[in-house]
Every structure is written in C-alpha cells, then in structure tokens.
Amino acid sequence: MNTDEIIRKLEQLNIFSSELDIPELQRREMVNQVVDYTNTFINGLNKTKGYEKKEIGNLAIQKNKSSLTGLLNKYQKEVAESGINAASPKHLGYIPGGGVFTAALADFIAAVTNPFASAYFASPGAATIENEVINWLKSVFSFPPNSVGNLSSGGSISTLIAFTAARDKYKIKNELIPKTVVYLSKQAHHSAQKALRIIGLEDVIIRYIPLDINHRIIPKKLHELIETDKSYGLNPFLIIATAGTTDTGTIDPLNDIADVAEMHKLWYHIDGAYGGFFILTSHKDLFLGIQRADSLIIDPHKGLFLPYGVGAVLVKDANAVLHSNYYTANYMQDGHNEELLSSPANLSPELTKHFRGLRVWLPLQLHGIEPFISCLEEKLLLIAYFRNKLYEIGFCLGPEPDLSVSYFWYPFETDADEKNKQLMNEIHKDGSVFLSSSIINNQFVIRIAILAFRTKKETIDEAVEMIARCLKIVLQSNKQ
Ligand SMILES: Cc1ncc(COP(=O)(O)O)c(C=O)c1O
Structure with a gap:
C-alpha cells in the first residue's frame, strides 16, 4: 500500500474508531446517568431483599448497539436484582463486605487514567501507591520492614503466592513431595488445599490437627503429629493456621503455633483473609503471634469492606517470593535497573493488572482508619x-x-x-x-x-x- 492509500484508509477507519474516544459532553452525560443509577441503587438498599432467586434473561452481546439507559435497566433487572445483594446490609452469608463507595471512585479513576502499576519504571507513582499500601499492612501486622507483599485479586491468589514461596524456599519437588507433610485444621479455608494442588503439591500428606471444642488448633497435638511424622522419616513442611475461620469465626492460638513452627523449623502460614483486620479492634490480643508468621494473607475486600477484587499477601522472605515470580525478558529491559522490590510484578504471577492499590489507598486517606x-x-x-x-x-x-x-x-x-x-x-x-x-x-x-x-x-x-x-x-x- 502506498502512503496516500494508507492515509485514505486511516481516514475511513477513523470515522468508526474515534467513537471509542467519546467527547466531554457525552462523557458527562454518561457519568451522570451512572451516578443517578448508583444513587438509586444505594438509596434502595435498605428496602430491597438480601437474596432473590430468579431466572436470568438474555445477556448475550447483541449485534446492534444498545443505549446506556437500556443497559443500565438490564443490569438492574438481571444483575442487581438477582442472587445475593452483596452491597446490601442484608448479606449475612459466606463472607460479606459491602463495597465502600470511595473505593468505587478509586476504581473509576484507576480505569480512566490506566497506569501500569505492575512496574515501577512504567508508573513510579502507581507502583509507589501499591507499595505504600503494603507498607501500611506491614505496620498493622507488625511485619518487619524488609518483608515483602503484594496486592492480589483475593485470598485464593494470595495463598498461591505464599505457598509457592514456601515450596521454593523449602525446595519441595520431585521425590520429596509424597514424603512432605502439611498441617492444617479442618476449619481451614478450602483455598489452602486448592493452592497446594495448583502449585504441584497435590501429593503431599495432609494432616488434620485435632481441635478443641472452640474449633481451635491444639498446639500440643500439632507438635506430637510433627514428632511422629519425623520419626517415620517424613518431611514436615508447612503449618497453616487461621485468624478468623470461615465457618466458626475462630482464631487459632497463633503464638503457641508459632512456637511449634519455630521449634521444628517449618514454614508458618496464617490465613487472616476474613479475620485479619479485627486486629485493629478491642480483640487485638487474640492476634498475638501473628507477626511471627512466614506468610500472612489478609483481604481488604472482606475486613476493609472494599468491593470484591483485592486481597493482600505478606511474606518475610523476599528471595523466596522473587524466586518464583521474578523473570526478565528482552522486551522488559528498559525497566531492569529499577529496584527489584518496587515493581509489584516481580512478586506476583501477574504482569499487567488492575491498579488495585488505589482502591485501598484512597478510602483510607479520605476516611482515615x-x-x-x-x-x-x-x-x-x-x-x-x-x-x-x-x-x-x-x-x-x-x-x-x-x-x-x-x-x-x-x-x-x-x-x-x-x-x-x-x-x-x-x-x-x-x-x-x-x-x-x-x-x-x-x-x-x-x-x-x-x-x-x-x-x-x-x-x-x-x-x-x-x-x-x-x-x-x-x-x-x-x-x-
Ligand atoms: C478464611 C478465608 N481464607 C481464604 C478465603 C478465600 O478468599 P477469596 O474468596 O478472596 O479468594 C476466604 C473466602 O471467604 C476465607 O474466608
């Protein structure tokens, strides 16, 4: 194609392609419509049901264009009014949170400005916000400054990052896997076992630690299990405790379990996905020992009431996390010299990702804690x-x-x-x-x-x- 033809073709294409970059007046109208819709939704929350079971209508993508008004009506009918109303005060099942409004504003800003938060080189400001959220979490849970962390999509992916680090630090591979033992409570969240499977540790031995009548792990029994396993030549590896179990709201005796983990030199993981943020309350004494974990997960989309889509993981051993997640490539060379730990992508399986830090940072700054x-x-x-x-x-x-x-x-x-x-x-x-x-x-x-x-x-x-x-x-x- 010669240059004139290219220019002519570009002009033709621009008639349609420019539609994606809408002008200010239309942007205002659309935003106003969405604000009106969300205000009506929020204002109605006390009156609407917590749960509605119904058949879902046609949500398939249509050939013809639709209006925003029509789509908002459809959204209200088919999405907002069906199933659990998770923004409502009346969601008291599973683990609710709600979704604070200011986090939605942050998501809007993040999506419009679209910074590449994964690499410090690409967006030092966005990466710094992600890192400051992690620094704040480290201070809340008394993790040392040289520990690392990452904002994930939720507890399950945080667990994956934590267990992968544990696996790589303890070099659990090949013939060692079937001799390796993981210790957990029957009340541990299923995402723990799912993560083990995903990271190639399906064949490890799972030991359920006996619990007391309050569903708490009995540390002495844990110690006995480990001793027995050692005497049989097995390879005790990982202890999983929970700070807030999903079914029973229990906090395991974190400090006593830390003693056992330390004595036997096992990786100590704490799942605080649901309960972690209660450390900020009058119940903080129950969290004694949480800072002794090798890895900890906490979910701002649970205990900080943010909209679904943000979890966090803290890990003491930076090298263990880097081992599985840090990779270089020729096309990434411009950013290679940046500080390794300042780029979230080096501590997570994700490269390109949603700028999640803003939806934690903005509400915390606007409302205070x-x-x-x-x-x-x-x-x-x-x-x-x-x-x-x-x-x-x-x-x-x-x-x-x-x-x-x-x-x-x-x-x-x-x-x-x-x-x-x-x-x-x-x-x-x-x-x-x-x-x-x-x-x-x-x-x-x-x-x-x-x-x-x-x-x-x-x-x-x-x-x-x-x-x-x-x-x-x-x-x-x-x-x-
Ligand atoms: C204790 C606990 N851990 C982990 C998870 C998994 O978190 P997510 O659903 O964010 O992946 C949950 C979810 O409810 C949970 O309650």
Whole structure:
C-alpha cells in the first residue's frame, strides 16, 4: 500500500474508531446517568431483599448497539436484582463486605487514567501507591520492614503466592513431595488445599490437627503429629493456621503455633483473609503471634469492606517470593535497573493488572482508619446481640466465636439435620436477609457472617424476625 492509500484508509477507519474516544459532553452525560443509577441503587438498599432467586434473561452481546439507559435497566433487572445483594446490609452469608463507595471512585479513576502499576519504571507513582499500601499492612501486622507483599485479586491468589514461596524456599519437588507433610485444621479455608494442588503439591500428606471444642488448633497435638511424622522419616513442611475461620469465626492460638513452627523449623502460614483486620479492634490480643508468621494473607475486600477484587499477601522472605515470580525478558529491559522490590510484578504471577492499590489507598486517606475500626467493633457486638436473640427463641448455638461469624441450629426432636435444611430453604425462599449453611462436626448448621459495613442492629432484628417466621413454617409443615 502506498502512503496516500494508507492515509485514505486511516481516514475511513477513523470515522468508526474515534467513537471509542467519546467527547466531554457525552462523557458527562454518561457519568451522570451512572451516578443517578448508583444513587438509586444505594438509596434502595435498605428496602430491597438480601437474596432473590430468579431466572436470568438474555445477556448475550447483541449485534446492534444498545443505549446506556437500556443497559443500565438490564443490569438492574438481571444483575442487581438477582442472587445475593452483596452491597446490601442484608448479606449475612459466606463472607460479606459491602463495597465502600470511595473505593468505587478509586476504581473509576484507576480505569480512566490506566497506569501500569505492575512496574515501577512504567508508573513510579502507581507502583509507589501499591507499595505504600503494603507498607501500611506491614505496620498493622507488625511485619518487619524488609518483608515483602503484594496486592492480589483475593485470598485464593494470595495463598498461591505464599505457598509457592514456601515450596521454593523449602525446595519441595520431585521425590520429596509424597514424603512432605502439611498441617492444617479442618476449619481451614478450602483455598489452602486448592493452592497446594495448583502449585504441584497435590501429593503431599495432609494432616488434620485435632481441635478443641472452640474449633481451635491444639498446639500440643500439632507438635506430637510433627514428632511422629519425623520419626517415620517424613518431611514436615508447612503449618497453616487461621485468624478468623470461615465457618466458626475462630482464631487459632497463633503464638503457641508459632512456637511449634519455630521449634521444628517449618514454614508458618496464617490465613487472616476474613479475620485479619479485627486486629485493629478491642480483640487485638487474640492476634498475638501473628507477626511471627512466614506468610500472612489478609483481604481488604472482606475486613476493609472494599468491593470484591483485592486481597493482600505478606511474606518475610523476599528471595523466596522473587524466586518464583521474578523473570526478565528482552522486551522488559528498559525497566531492569529499577529496584527489584518496587515493581509489584516481580512478586506476583501477574504482569499487567488492575491498579488495585488505589482502591485501598484512597478510602483510607479520605476516611482515615477510625470508621473502619468502628465498623469492625460494631460487627463484634452485633454477633453477640444476634446470638442472645436467637437463644431467646430456642435455637442452639455453636461456641462463642472470637470474631463475627457464628453458627446455629434448631433442636428439632427428630430428623434435626433434615429439618434444619428445610429451615435453610425457607430462609432462602424468604430472602429478606441472606444466610448460608455448612456442615460442622458432621452436623448441618446455618451460619451467619456479620461483616458488611452497612449491617446494623436493624438488620439483625430483621434477620431474627425472618428466622422465627421461617421456623414457624417448618414446625407447622412437620405437624401435618
Ligand atoms: C478464611 C478465608 N481464607 C481464604 C478465603 C478465600 O478468599 P477469596 O474468596 O478472596 O479468594 C476466604 C473466602 O471467604 C476465607 O474466608
């Protein structure tokens, strides 16, 4: 093609391609429309249900263009009004958080300015924000300044980074794998075992550490297991403790477990994905020893109430993390001389990634830490309030949790598991507040997780009323 032809073709293409770079007036209109939509959504949160089960309509990408108004209507109907309303105060299942608004503003700014936060060379400012968030986390959890960290998409990927570092530091490969032992609690989150599988450690030996009646690891039993394994010539490797279990809200005795890990020179990992930020509250003594972990994960999209999509990992041994994640390539040579640890990409499997640091940094700077701490303290009181209320209407409760997750069941005289399942179904059918279920010690239980920042006493009152209402239906249906 000659130059004139190229220019003519470019002019033709520009008629369509320039549509992606919309002018200011249109930008304003669109942003206003989205702001109106999100305001209506937020204003309605107290009135809408926590859970709505429904068939989803057609969301396929259409050949013809659609209007933003039409798409927002569709979004509201098919996305916002279906399933769990995770922004709502009434999400009390799994592990909620809510999604603070100022983090959404940060995401908007990050997406519009689109800095390449993964490499210090490419965006020193964005990389520094990521690193300052990590520095703040190090100070919250008393990790040493020379430890490293990374902002991931969530707890599962953070675990992957931590375990990979552990694997590489302890050189767990080839014939050593089937002799290698990992110690964890039955209450550990499944992302731990999933991560082991993903990083090629599927064939390690898993030892479940005996727990006390509060679902906490018994350090003495852990020590005994390790001794026995050593006497059989096995290779004890990794201990996983949890600071806030998903089902029971338990914090394992972190400091005593650290003693065992240190004595046997094992890698000590703590999962604080759900519970970690409660270290900022009056319950901080329960976290004693957390700073002794080799690796720690914490999820700002849980305990800092940020929208889904940001987890964090801290690791003491920088070289272990670099070993698996730092790589060079010819096309990356311009940035090679930059400080290794200033580029998030060197500490993570991700190269190009969302600039997550901003959605943590901006809310913390705008609000200060106090409102976050107050929200967490609130949740600790709300779980106690909920348990009292439920006890008053005849429910059995799991042991008093350390944090804001607890479980319960109704003591039906016969077929208790079946009838509690029925109760769970009624609760889901009702949907005014969302709860989820689990199996603990082979028993079907309903669990409540109070962590969404918008959840207040009124929400808990609504939850108790709903549970009582659903219980009545189950009791009546079983009479007939
Ligand atoms: C204790 C704990 N660890 C890890 C995870 C996994 O985190 P994510 O869902 O962000 O991958 C969860 C999720 O609920 C959790 O509760």
